[in-house]
Amino acid sequence: MKKLNLIIRQKYFDKIKSGRKTKEYREIRPNSQSKYCDLDEDGFCKEVNGVLQPRKYDAIKFYVGYNKNRDMMLIEVLDACIELFTDEKGNFVEYEYQGEKYLAAQVVYDLGKVLA
Numbered sequence: 585m586k587k588l589n590l591i592i593r594q595k596y597f598d599k600i601k602s603g604r605k606t607k608e609y610r611e612i613r614p615n616s617q618s619k620y621c622d623l624d625e626d627g628f629c630k631e632v633n634g635v636l637q638p639r640k641y642d643a644i645k646f647y648v649g650y651n652k653n654r655d656m657m658l659i660e661v662l663d664a665c666i667e668l669f670t671d672e673k674g675n676f677v678e679y680e681y682q683g684e685k686y687l688a689a690q691v692v693y694d695l696g697k698v699l700a
Contacts, residue, residue, distance in 0.1 A: 587658070588619070588641040597648050597655055600695060608644065608693045612666065614681045620691040621666065629666065629689075636666040638691050643699055660696030667692055 590608070592600075599605035612620050612629075621629035622637040630637040641661045648655040669677040669688040677688040 585642045586640065588639075588644045588661075590644055590646055591650065592646045592648060594648050594655070597646055597657070600646065600659060601657060601698060606695050608695060610691050610693075612689045612691055614684070614686060636668070636689065638664040638666050640664070641693075644693060644695070657698055658700040660699055662694040662696045664691060664693050666690070 622639050624630045643658050643660055645658050667690050678685050
């Protein structure tokens with residue numbers, strides 16, 4: 585089973601556990617794209633028919649904060665997609681990082697049942 589470890593706040597943890605929050609969103613930045621994207625040989629997010637490909641995970645292990653004695657749970661991942669941010673005119677939002685241009689994006693995980 586391929587698992588992604590994420591830190592989350594208690595209020596969101598509780599909502600996921602109760603089933604009231606069924607999606608988890610994470611912004612994709614240059615320093616986190618290997619965690620969230622399926623990368624090509626040049627280190628950029630792969631595209632298939634113009635659609636950016638998220639890295640596949642079977643489950644997400646959520647941790648509340650960084651304390652030693654913290655709540656945690658393992659949640660099934662049903663699906664994932666990458667969404668590109670657009671401005672009010674529908675244009676993709678770009679930003680520059682260390683001299684390279686990137687498109688602003690987020691990964692969206694569809695959450696399933698609590699596994700542990």
